[in-house]
Amino acid sequence: MSFADLGLIPELQRAVADAGYTEPTPIQRQAIPIVIAGNDVMGGAQTGTGKTAGFTLPLLHRLARHANTSTSPARHQTRALILAPTRELAMQVYESVKTYSKHLPLRATCIYGGVDMNPQIQELRRGIEIVIATPGRLLDHVQQKTINLTQVEMLVLDEADRMLDMGFIPDIKRILALLPASRQSLLFSATFSDEIKKLADQMLKNPQLIEVARRNMVSETITHRVHPVSSGMKRNLLAHLLRHQPDTQALVFVDTKLVCGRLAHFLERHSISADSIHGDKSQQQRTETLEAFKAGKLRVLVATDVAARGIDIDELPYVINYELPHTAEDYVHRIGRTGRAGHQGNAVSLVCTEEKHLLADIQKLIKLEIPQEVVPGFEPDPDFFEAGSRAHRGRRPVEDFDERPRREPRGGREERPPREERAPREDRGARNVVAKRPPRSTIAPDGFDFSKPYVAKPVVLAEGAAPDASPAEAGTPRRGQRPIAFLLGGLGRK
Numbered sequence: 001m002s003f004a005d006l007g008l009i010p011e012l013q014r015a016v017a018d019a020g021y022t023e024p025t026p027i028q029r030q031a032i033p034i035v036i037a038g039n040d041v042m043g044g045a046q047t048g049t050g051k052t053a054g055f056t057l058p059l060l061h062r063l064a065r066h067a068n069t070s071t072s073p074a075r076h077q078t079r080a081l082i083l084a085p086t087r088e089l090a091m092q093v094y095e096s097v098k099t100y101s102k103h104l105p106l107r108a109t110c111i112y113g114g115v116d117m118n119p120q121i122q123e124l125r126r127g128i129e130i131v132i133a134t135p136g137r138l139l140d141h142v143q144q145k146t147i148n149l150t151q152v153e154m155l156v157l158d159e160a161d162r163m164l165d166m167g168f169i170p171d172i173k174r175i176l177a178l179l180p181a182s183r184q185s186l187l188f189s190a191t192f193s194d195e196i197k198k199l200a201d202q203m204l205k206n207p208q209l210i211e212v213a214r215r216n217m218v219s220e221t222i223t224h225r226v227h228p229v230s231s232g233m234k235r236n237l238l239a240h241l242l243r244h245q246p247d248t249q250a251l252v253f254v255d256t257k258l259v260c261g262r263l264a265h266f267l268e269r270h271s272i273s274a275d276s277i278h279g280d281k282s283q284q285q286r287t288e289t290l291e292a293f294k295a296g297k298l299r300v301l302v303a304t305d306v307a308a309r310g311i312d313i314d315e316l317p318y319v320i321n322y323e324l325p326h327t328a329e330d331y332v333h334r335i336g337r338t339g340r341a342g343h344q345g346n347a348v349s350l351v352c353t354e355e356k357h358l359l360a361d362i363q364k365l366i367k368l369e370i371p372q373e374v375v376p377g378f379e380p381d382p383d384f385f386e387a388g389s390r391a392h393r394g395r396r397p398v399e400d401f402d403e404r405p406r407r408e409p410r411g412g413r414e415e416r417p418p419r420e421e422r423a424p425r426e427d428r429g430a431r432n433v434v435a436k437r438p439p440r441s442t443i444a445p446d447g448f449d450f451s452k453p454y455v456a457k458p459v460v461l462a463e464g465a466a467p468d469a470s471p472a473e474a475g476t477p478r479r480g481q482r483p484i485a486f487l488l489g490g491l492g493r494k
Protein backbone atom coordinates (compact mmCIF):
# COMPACT_ATOMS: atom_id res chain seq x y z
CA MET A 1 0.00 0.00 0.00
CA SER A 2 1.24 3.48 -0.86
CA PHE A 3 0.41 6.94 0.52
CA ALA A 4 -1.47 7.60 -2.74
CA ASP A 5 -3.74 4.62 -1.96
CA LEU A 6 -4.70 6.33 1.29
CA GLY A 7 -6.18 9.21 -0.67
CA LEU A 8 -3.77 11.93 0.42
CA ILE A 9 -3.54 14.99 -1.80
CA PRO A 10 -0.52 15.17 -4.13
CA GLU A 11 1.18 17.94 -2.09
CA LEU A 12 1.31 15.60 0.89
CA GLN A 13 2.39 12.61 -1.17
CA ARG A 14 5.30 14.69 -2.44
CA ALA A 15 6.27 15.75 1.08
CA VAL A 16 6.16 12.16 2.27
CA ALA A 17 8.32 11.07 -0.67
CA ASP A 18 10.76 13.90 0.14
CA ALA A 19 10.96 12.54 3.70
CA GLY A 20 12.00 9.20 2.23
CA TYR A 21 8.96 7.20 3.33
CA THR A 22 8.02 4.57 0.83
CA GLU A 23 5.01 3.05 2.53
CA PRO A 24 2.73 3.95 5.39
CA THR A 25 3.24 2.34 8.79
CA PRO A 26 0.36 0.31 10.28
CA ILE A 27 -0.93 3.25 12.35
CA GLN A 28 -0.81 5.48 9.30
CA ARG A 29 -2.71 2.90 7.24
CA GLN A 30 -5.42 2.82 9.89
CA ALA A 31 -5.59 6.45 10.97
CA ILE A 32 -5.25 8.36 7.71
CA PRO A 33 -8.49 7.23 5.99
CA ILE A 34 -10.50 7.55 9.21
CA VAL A 35 -9.29 11.11 9.88
CA ILE A 36 -9.72 12.13 6.25
CA ALA A 37 -13.33 10.95 6.54
CA GLY A 38 -13.82 13.37 9.43
CA ASN A 39 -14.17 10.86 12.26
CA ASP A 40 -12.94 11.25 15.80
CA VAL A 41 -10.16 8.88 16.77
CA MET A 42 -8.96 7.24 19.93
CA GLY A 43 -5.53 5.95 19.05
CA GLY A 44 -3.53 3.50 21.10
CA ALA A 45 -0.09 3.89 19.65
CA GLN A 46 3.29 3.94 21.20
CA THR A 47 6.01 6.29 20.07
CA GLY A 48 8.12 5.09 17.19
CA THR A 49 5.18 3.77 15.22
CA GLY A 50 4.83 6.74 12.89
CA LYS A 51 1.95 8.10 14.95
CA THR A 52 2.85 11.76 14.35
CA ALA A 53 2.56 11.46 10.58
CA GLY A 54 -0.52 9.30 11.22
CA PHE A 55 -2.42 12.32 12.52
CA THR A 56 -0.49 15.17 10.87
CA LEU A 57 -0.93 14.02 7.28
CA PRO A 58 -4.74 13.69 7.33
CA LEU A 59 -4.98 16.88 9.40
CA LEU A 60 -3.10 18.75 6.68
CA HIS A 61 -5.22 17.03 4.05
CA ARG A 62 -8.37 18.36 5.70
CA LEU A 63 -6.97 21.83 6.24
CA ALA A 64 -5.62 22.13 2.71
CA ARG A 65 -8.85 23.86 1.67
CA HIS A 66 -7.82 26.80 3.89
CA ALA A 67 -4.34 27.08 2.39
CA ASN A 68 -3.70 30.49 0.90
CA THR A 69 -0.86 32.91 0.33
CA SER A 70 -2.67 36.06 1.48
CA THR A 71 -0.77 38.27 3.91
CA SER A 72 -3.96 39.16 5.77
CA PRO A 73 -4.16 37.58 9.25
CA ALA A 74 -7.92 37.25 8.75
CA ARG A 75 -7.22 34.68 6.02
CA HIS A 76 -5.18 32.57 8.44
CA GLN A 77 -7.49 31.68 11.31
CA THR A 78 -6.43 29.00 13.75
CA ARG A 79 -8.06 25.82 12.41
CA ALA A 80 -6.14 23.09 14.19
CA LEU A 81 -4.82 22.79 17.70
CA ILE A 82 -2.34 20.09 18.62
CA LEU A 83 -1.66 19.74 22.34
CA ALA A 84 1.47 18.04 23.59
CA PRO A 85 2.64 17.58 27.18
CA THR A 86 6.17 18.97 26.85
CA ARG A 87 8.04 21.56 24.87
CA GLU A 88 10.25 18.86 23.35
CA LEU A 89 7.32 16.87 22.07
CA ALA A 90 5.55 20.02 20.88
CA MET A 91 8.67 21.01 18.95
CA GLN A 92 8.98 17.56 17.48
CA VAL A 93 5.37 17.60 16.29
CA TYR A 94 5.93 21.10 14.91
CA GLU A 95 8.93 19.84 12.92
CA SER A 96 6.74 17.07 11.49
CA VAL A 97 4.01 19.54 10.57
CA LYS A 98 6.58 21.72 8.80
CA THR A 99 8.05 18.72 6.99
CA TYR A 100 4.72 17.44 5.73
CA SER A 101 3.19 20.85 4.94
CA LYS A 102 6.17 22.11 2.94
CA HIS A 103 4.21 22.13 -0.34
CA LEU A 104 1.12 23.78 1.16
CA PRO A 105 0.72 27.47 2.10
CA LEU A 106 -0.49 26.65 5.61
CA ARG A 107 1.09 28.34 8.60
CA ALA A 108 2.10 26.55 11.78
CA THR A 109 3.68 27.65 15.04
CA CYS A 110 4.77 26.07 18.27
CA ILE A 111 4.04 27.71 21.60
CA TYR A 112 5.37 26.47 24.91
CA GLY A 113 6.27 27.83 28.30
CA GLY A 114 9.61 28.78 29.77
CA VAL A 115 10.35 31.34 27.07
CA ASP A 116 9.35 34.94 26.36
CA MET A 117 5.71 35.18 25.25
CA ASN A 118 6.22 38.18 23.00
CA PRO A 119 7.70 36.44 19.95
CA GLN A 120 4.82 33.95 20.20
CA ILE A 121 2.33 36.81 20.33
CA GLN A 122 3.88 38.40 17.24
CA GLU A 123 3.71 35.08 15.45
CA LEU A 124 0.06 34.49 16.42
CA ARG A 125 -0.86 37.99 15.24
CA ARG A 126 0.25 37.10 11.71
CA GLY A 127 -2.49 34.50 11.60
CA ILE A 128 -1.64 30.81 12.01
CA GLU A 129 -3.69 27.83 10.85
CA ILE A 130 -1.99 25.16 12.96
CA VAL A 131 -0.97 25.79 16.56
CA ILE A 132 1.06 23.19 18.40
CA ALA A 133 1.08 24.01 22.10
CA THR A 134 1.70 22.87 25.60
CA PRO A 135 -1.46 23.35 27.70
CA GLY A 136 -0.15 25.85 30.26
CA ARG A 137 1.27 28.32 27.79
CA LEU A 138 -1.78 28.03 25.57
CA LEU A 139 -3.95 29.08 28.50
CA ASP A 140 -1.60 32.00 29.15
CA HIS A 141 -2.29 33.17 25.60
CA VAL A 142 -6.01 32.61 26.06
CA GLN A 143 -5.90 34.73 29.20
CA GLN A 144 -4.04 37.51 27.43
CA LYS A 145 -6.42 37.21 24.47
CA THR A 146 -3.54 36.69 22.09
CA ILE A 147 -5.08 33.60 20.54
CA ASN A 148 -8.53 33.01 19.14
CA LEU A 149 -9.72 29.41 19.30
CA THR A 150 -13.26 29.96 18.01
CA GLN A 151 -12.46 28.72 14.49
CA VAL A 152 -10.71 25.51 15.54
CA GLU A 153 -11.98 22.57 13.49
CA MET A 154 -9.50 19.92 14.57
CA LEU A 155 -8.04 19.09 17.95
CA VAL A 156 -5.28 16.58 18.58
CA LEU A 157 -4.34 15.52 22.09
CA ASP A 158 -1.01 13.75 21.85
CA GLU A 159 0.41 11.56 24.62
CA ALA A 160 -2.73 11.90 26.70
CA ASP A 161 -1.41 9.56 29.37
CA ARG A 162 1.55 11.83 29.89
CA MET A 163 -0.77 14.82 30.15
CA LEU A 164 -2.51 12.96 32.94
CA ASP A 165 0.78 12.14 34.70
CA MET A 166 1.78 15.77 34.55
CA GLY A 167 -1.43 17.05 36.03
CA PHE A 168 -2.58 18.75 32.84
CA ILE A 169 -6.07 17.28 32.72
CA PRO A 170 -7.76 20.32 34.38
CA ASP A 171 -6.00 22.55 31.84
CA ILE A 172 -7.13 20.28 29.01
CA LYS A 173 -10.71 20.47 30.21
CA ARG A 174 -10.50 24.26 30.33
CA ILE A 175 -9.18 24.27 26.77
CA LEU A 176 -11.93 21.90 25.57
CA ALA A 177 -14.50 24.34 26.89
CA LEU A 178 -13.04 27.07 24.67
CA LEU A 179 -13.28 25.09 21.44
CA PRO A 180 -16.27 24.86 19.09
CA ALA A 181 -18.38 21.79 19.85
CA SER A 182 -18.50 20.86 16.18
CA ARG A 183 -14.83 20.04 15.88
CA GLN A 184 -13.06 16.79 14.98
CA SER A 185 -10.98 15.41 17.83
CA LEU A 186 -8.17 12.88 17.96
CA LEU A 187 -6.71 11.48 21.16
CA PHE A 188 -3.49 9.48 21.22
CA SER A 189 -2.04 7.66 24.15
CA ALA A 190 0.58 4.94 24.50
CA THR A 191 -1.18 3.52 27.53
CA PHE A 192 -4.80 3.58 28.66
CA SER A 193 -6.04 4.00 32.17
CA ASP A 194 -9.60 4.51 33.32
CA GLU A 195 -8.94 8.23 33.64
CA ILE A 196 -7.82 8.45 30.03
CA LYS A 197 -10.95 6.61 28.95
CA LYS A 198 -13.02 9.10 30.97
CA LEU A 199 -11.30 11.99 29.23
CA ALA A 200 -11.89 10.34 25.86
CA ASP A 201 -15.60 10.05 26.68
CA GLN A 202 -15.76 13.80 27.30
CA MET A 203 -13.68 14.78 24.33
CA LEU A 204 -14.59 12.42 21.50
CA LYS A 205 -17.79 11.73 19.59
CA ASN A 206 -18.30 8.18 18.33
CA PRO A 207 -14.57 7.68 18.11
CA GLN A 208 -13.03 5.06 15.91
CA LEU A 209 -10.57 2.96 17.84
CA ILE A 210 -7.15 2.43 16.39
CA GLU A 211 -4.58 0.25 18.03
CA VAL A 212 -1.30 -0.81 16.54
CA ALA A 213 0.27 -2.54 19.45
CA ARG A 214 -1.44 -4.20 22.32
CA ARG A 215 -2.18 -1.73 25.06
CA ASN A 216 0.69 -1.07 27.37
CA MET A 217 2.85 -3.33 25.31
CA VAL A 218 6.27 -2.52 24.05
CA SER A 219 7.74 -2.87 20.61
CA GLU A 220 8.86 -6.34 19.63
CA THR A 221 12.04 -4.92 18.15
CA ILE A 222 13.36 -4.15 21.64
CA THR A 223 15.50 -6.55 23.63
CA HIS A 224 15.06 -6.07 27.38
CA ARG A 225 17.69 -6.86 29.97
CA VAL A 226 18.05 -6.26 33.68
CA HIS A 227 21.39 -6.09 35.44
CA PRO A 228 20.89 -6.66 39.16
CA VAL A 229 23.42 -4.44 40.96
CA SER A 230 23.83 -2.78 44.32
CA SER A 231 22.72 0.83 44.31
CA GLY A 232 26.22 1.97 45.27
CA MET A 233 27.79 0.35 42.24
CA LYS A 234 25.29 1.49 39.66
CA ARG A 235 27.29 4.25 38.10
CA ASN A 236 30.44 2.19 37.97
CA LEU A 237 28.47 -0.50 36.18
CA LEU A 238 27.05 2.08 33.81
CA ALA A 239 30.54 3.36 32.97
CA HIS A 240 31.68 -0.24 32.53
CA LEU A 241 28.84 -1.06 30.15
CA LEU A 242 29.42 2.10 28.14
CA ARG A 243 33.17 1.60 27.96
CA HIS A 244 32.60 -1.81 26.48
CA GLN A 245 30.29 -0.50 23.81
CA PRO A 246 32.49 2.38 22.65
CA ASP A 247 30.64 3.07 19.44
CA THR A 248 27.06 3.24 20.61
CA GLN A 249 24.98 6.11 21.81
CA ALA A 250 22.75 5.68 24.80
CA LEU A 251 19.95 7.58 26.41
CA VAL A 252 20.18 7.10 30.16
CA PHE A 253 17.14 7.71 32.33
CA VAL A 254 17.24 8.84 35.94
CA ASP A 255 14.47 9.87 38.30
CA THR A 256 15.72 13.20 39.60
CA LYS A 257 17.40 16.33 38.34
CA LEU A 258 20.07 15.93 40.99
CA VAL A 259 21.16 12.50 39.84
CA CYS A 260 20.87 13.65 36.23
CA GLY A 261 23.54 16.33 36.40
CA ARG A 262 25.82 14.34 38.65
CA LEU A 263 25.73 11.22 36.54
CA ALA A 264 26.63 13.15 33.40
CA HIS A 265 29.58 14.71 35.26
CA PHE A 266 30.66 11.31 36.49
CA LEU A 267 30.66 9.88 32.98
CA GLU A 268 32.53 12.90 31.62
CA ARG A 269 35.18 12.42 34.27
CA HIS A 270 35.51 8.86 33.08
CA SER A 271 36.11 10.02 29.51
CA ILE A 272 32.64 9.15 28.27
CA SER A 273 31.18 12.16 26.53
CA ALA A 274 27.90 12.89 28.25
CA ASP A 275 25.52 15.69 29.04
CA SER A 276 22.23 15.98 30.84
CA ILE A 277 18.81 17.45 30.21
CA HIS A 278 16.34 18.13 32.96
CA GLY A 279 13.81 20.69 34.03
CA ASP A 280 16.33 23.11 35.54
CA LYS A 281 18.07 23.63 32.23
CA SER A 282 16.98 26.46 30.03
CA GLN A 283 15.13 25.69 26.85
CA GLN A 284 18.17 26.78 24.86
CA GLN A 285 20.49 24.48 26.81
CA ARG A 286 18.09 21.58 26.36
CA THR A 287 17.79 22.22 22.64
CA GLU A 288 21.56 22.50 22.18
CA THR A 289 22.21 19.33 24.15
CA LEU A 290 19.58 17.43 22.19
CA GLU A 291 21.03 18.67 18.91
CA ALA A 292 24.54 17.60 19.98
CA PHE A 293 23.20 14.16 20.87
CA LYS A 294 21.26 13.85 17.64
CA ALA A 295 24.34 14.91 15.67
CA GLY A 296 26.36 12.19 17.41
CA LYS A 297 28.64 14.70 19.14
CA LEU A 298 27.56 13.31 22.51
CA ARG A 299 27.65 9.62 23.31
CA VAL A 300 25.43 9.66 26.32
CA LEU A 301 22.46 11.78 27.15
CA VAL A 302 21.30 11.53 30.74
CA ALA A 303 17.71 12.64 31.11
CA THR A 304 14.74 12.78 33.40
CA ASP A 305 11.44 11.48 32.08
CA VAL A 306 9.97 14.87 31.41
CA ALA A 307 12.99 16.36 29.70
CA ALA A 308 13.34 13.33 27.47
CA ARG A 309 9.74 13.36 26.35
CA GLY A 310 9.52 13.59 22.61
CA ILE A 311 13.13 12.78 21.89
CA ASP A 312 13.07 11.22 18.46
CA ILE A 313 16.37 9.88 17.30
CA ASP A 314 16.56 7.48 14.44
CA GLU A 315 18.30 4.24 15.28
CA LEU A 316 19.05 5.02 18.91
CA PRO A 317 20.41 1.61 19.94
CA TYR A 318 20.30 1.82 23.72
CA VAL A 319 18.02 3.11 26.39
CA ILE A 320 19.41 2.53 29.85
CA ASN A 321 17.31 2.85 32.97
CA TYR A 322 19.84 3.91 35.57
CA GLU A 323 16.93 4.08 37.96
CA LEU A 324 13.64 2.38 37.29
CA PRO A 325 10.69 4.72 36.87
CA HIS A 326 8.15 4.92 39.65
CA THR A 327 5.27 4.19 37.34
CA ALA A 328 5.44 1.18 35.09
CA GLU A 329 3.94 3.14 32.18
CA ASP A 330 7.02 5.34 32.19
CA TYR A 331 9.10 2.27 31.37
CA VAL A 332 7.07 1.91 28.18
CA HIS A 333 7.61 5.59 27.38
CA ARG A 334 11.31 5.48 28.14
CA ILE A 335 12.17 2.48 26.08
CA GLY A 336 9.97 3.75 23.26
CA ARG A 337 12.99 5.92 22.40
CA THR A 338 14.76 2.86 21.00
CA GLY A 339 13.63 0.20 18.56
CA ARG A 340 11.79 2.83 16.53
CA ALA A 341 10.53 2.51 12.97
CA GLY A 342 11.45 -1.17 12.83
CA HIS A 343 15.06 -0.79 14.04
CA GLN A 344 16.46 -3.08 16.70
CA GLY A 345 16.77 -1.56 20.15
CA ASN A 346 18.04 -2.48 23.59
CA ALA A 347 16.43 -1.58 26.88
CA VAL A 348 18.89 -2.12 29.72
CA SER A 349 17.89 -1.55 33.34
CA LEU A 350 20.21 -1.37 36.33
CA VAL A 351 18.12 -2.64 39.21
CA CYS A 352 18.96 -2.67 42.91
CA THR A 353 17.12 -4.39 45.73
CA GLU A 354 15.04 -1.30 46.55
CA GLU A 355 13.66 -1.29 43.03
CA LYS A 356 12.56 -4.92 42.84
CA HIS A 357 8.91 -3.99 43.35
CA LEU A 358 9.12 -1.50 40.48
CA LEU A 359 10.57 -4.19 38.25
CA ALA A 360 7.68 -6.51 39.22
CA ASP A 361 5.18 -3.78 38.25
CA ILE A 362 6.89 -3.24 34.90
CA GLN A 363 6.96 -6.93 34.09
CA LYS A 364 3.31 -7.22 34.96
CA LEU A 365 2.42 -4.29 32.72
CA ILE A 366 4.41 -5.38 29.70
CA LYS A 367 3.60 -9.05 30.33
CA LEU A 368 7.19 -10.07 29.97
CA GLU A 369 9.71 -11.52 32.35
CA ILE A 370 12.85 -9.61 31.60
CA PRO A 371 16.03 -11.71 31.57
CA GLN A 372 18.43 -10.83 34.38
CA GLU A 373 22.18 -10.93 34.05
CA VAL A 374 24.61 -10.19 36.81
CA VAL A 375 27.77 -8.55 35.51
CA PRO A 376 30.72 -10.08 37.38
CA GLY A 377 32.28 -7.51 39.66
CA PHE A 378 28.99 -5.60 39.95
CA GLU A 379 26.88 -7.99 41.97
CA PRO A 380 23.71 -6.86 43.72
CA ASP A 381 23.25 -6.95 47.47
CA PRO A 382 22.60 -10.55 48.57
CA ASP A 383 18.98 -9.80 49.50
CA PHE A 384 18.23 -9.03 45.86
CA PHE A 385 17.65 -12.75 45.41
CA GLU A 386 15.67 -13.26 48.55
CA ALA A 387 12.01 -14.30 48.71
CA GLY A 388 9.68 -12.36 46.52
CA SER A 389 12.28 -11.90 43.84
CA ARG A 390 11.92 -13.63 40.55
CA ALA A 391 15.58 -12.98 39.92
CA HIS A 392 17.86 -15.63 38.55
CA ARG A 393 21.21 -15.74 40.19
CA GLY A 394 22.90 -15.93 36.85
CA ARG A 395 26.55 -15.37 36.31
CA ARG A 396 26.45 -15.87 32.65
CA PRO A 397 28.70 -13.66 30.57
CA VAL A 398 26.83 -10.61 29.44
CA GLU A 399 26.10 -10.84 25.74
CA ASP A 400 26.97 -7.39 24.61
CA PHE A 401 29.16 -6.21 27.42
CA ASP A 402 31.25 -9.31 27.71
CA GLU A 403 34.53 -7.93 28.90
CA ARG A 404 35.43 -7.13 32.46
CA PRO A 405 37.21 -3.89 33.08
CA ARG A 406 40.97 -4.30 33.50
CA ARG A 407 40.73 -3.61 37.19
CA GLU A 408 37.38 -4.04 38.80
CA PRO A 409 36.25 -1.54 41.35
CA ARG A 410 36.43 -3.13 44.73
CA GLY A 411 36.70 -0.15 46.98
CA GLY A 412 35.30 3.32 46.69
CA ARG A 413 31.77 2.06 46.87
CA GLU A 414 29.45 4.89 46.43
CA GLU A 415 26.17 5.11 48.21
CA ARG A 416 22.98 6.70 47.05
CA PRO A 417 22.26 9.77 49.08
CA PRO A 418 19.88 8.99 51.90
CA ARG A 419 16.30 9.31 50.73
CA GLU A 420 15.68 12.54 52.58
CA GLU A 421 18.65 14.13 50.83
CA ARG A 422 17.60 13.24 47.34
CA ALA A 423 16.10 15.91 45.19
CA PRO A 424 12.37 15.66 44.73
CA ARG A 425 11.15 14.12 41.50
CA GLU A 426 11.27 16.62 38.75
CA ASP A 427 8.71 19.33 38.95
CA ARG A 428 7.08 18.52 35.71
CA GLY A 429 6.31 22.11 35.02
CA ALA A 430 2.72 21.17 35.48
CA ARG A 431 0.03 23.38 36.81
CA ASN A 432 -2.52 22.23 39.25
CA VAL A 433 -0.47 19.28 40.38
CA VAL A 434 -1.64 18.19 43.78
CA ALA A 435 1.51 17.37 45.71
CA LYS A 436 1.18 13.96 47.28
CA ARG A 437 3.96 14.62 49.80
CA PRO A 438 4.91 17.88 51.43
CA PRO A 439 7.88 19.43 49.66
CA ARG A 440 11.17 18.74 51.33
CA SER A 441 13.93 21.25 51.67
CA THR A 442 16.60 20.68 49.07
CA ILE A 443 19.15 22.79 50.93
CA ALA A 444 21.69 20.78 52.90
CA PRO A 445 23.13 22.11 56.20
CA ASP A 446 26.19 23.38 54.35
CA GLY A 447 24.07 25.37 51.94
CA PHE A 448 24.39 22.88 49.10
CA ASP A 449 21.26 23.02 46.96
CA PHE A 450 20.33 19.51 45.96
CA SER A 451 17.78 20.72 43.47
CA LYS A 452 20.54 22.17 41.30
CA PRO A 453 22.66 20.06 38.98
CA TYR A 454 25.92 19.01 40.54
CA VAL A 455 28.93 21.20 39.89
CA ALA A 456 32.16 19.88 41.33
CA LYS A 457 33.54 22.08 44.09
CA PRO A 458 36.94 21.51 45.69
CA VAL A 459 35.62 21.66 49.24
CA VAL A 460 35.09 19.05 51.92
CA LEU A 461 31.36 18.66 52.30
CA ALA A 462 29.70 18.86 55.64
CA GLU A 463 28.50 15.71 57.25
CA GLY A 464 25.20 14.76 55.77
CA ALA A 465 26.02 15.90 52.29
CA ALA A 466 25.48 13.37 49.54
CA PRO A 467 28.40 10.96 49.35
CA ASP A 468 28.46 11.08 45.58
CA ALA A 469 29.50 14.70 45.81
CA SER A 470 32.65 13.50 47.56
CA PRO A 471 35.77 15.57 47.13
CA ALA A 472 37.58 12.55 45.77
CA GLU A 473 35.32 12.55 42.75
CA ALA A 474 35.59 16.27 42.41
CA GLY A 475 39.30 15.78 41.90
CA THR A 476 40.43 16.97 45.34
CA PRO A 477 40.96 14.00 47.61
CA ARG A 478 40.85 14.47 51.35
CA ARG A 479 44.26 14.27 52.87
CA GLY A 480 45.35 10.69 53.40
CA GLN A 481 42.61 9.36 51.15
CA ARG A 482 43.14 7.90 47.75
CA PRO A 483 40.93 9.36 45.07
CA ILE A 484 38.11 7.07 44.03
CA ALA A 485 39.41 7.28 40.49
CA PHE A 486 42.60 5.62 41.69
CA LEU A 487 40.65 2.89 43.41
CA LEU A 488 38.72 2.39 40.21
CA GLY A 489 41.89 1.45 38.44
CA GLY A 490 43.45 4.73 37.56
CA LEU A 491 40.54 6.06 35.59
CA GLY A 492 40.75 9.73 35.01
CA ARG A 493 44.43 9.93 35.88
CA LYS A 494 46.34 12.29 33.70
Ligand code: AMP
Nearest residue numbers: 021023024025047048049050051052341
Ligand atom coordinates in the same frame (compact mmCIF):
# COMPACT_ATOMS: atom_id res chain seq x y z
P1 AMP B 1 6.60 8.77 15.65
O1 AMP B 1 6.01 7.50 16.12
O2 AMP B 1 5.60 9.66 15.02
O3 AMP B 1 7.38 9.45 16.72
O4 AMP B 1 7.63 8.43 14.45
C1 AMP B 1 8.77 7.64 14.64
C2 AMP B 1 9.75 7.74 13.48
O5 AMP B 1 9.26 7.07 12.33
C3 AMP B 1 10.07 9.16 13.06
O6 AMP B 1 11.48 9.27 12.96
C4 AMP B 1 9.43 9.30 11.68
O7 AMP B 1 10.18 10.16 10.86
C5 AMP B 1 9.48 7.87 11.17
N1 AMP B 1 8.40 7.56 10.21
C6 AMP B 1 7.11 7.99 10.26
N2 AMP B 1 6.40 7.48 9.24
C7 AMP B 1 7.24 6.70 8.53
C8 AMP B 1 7.09 5.89 7.35
N3 AMP B 1 5.92 5.78 6.73
N4 AMP B 1 8.17 5.24 6.89
C9 AMP B 1 9.34 5.34 7.54
N5 AMP B 1 9.56 6.08 8.64
C10 AMP B 1 8.52 6.75 9.15
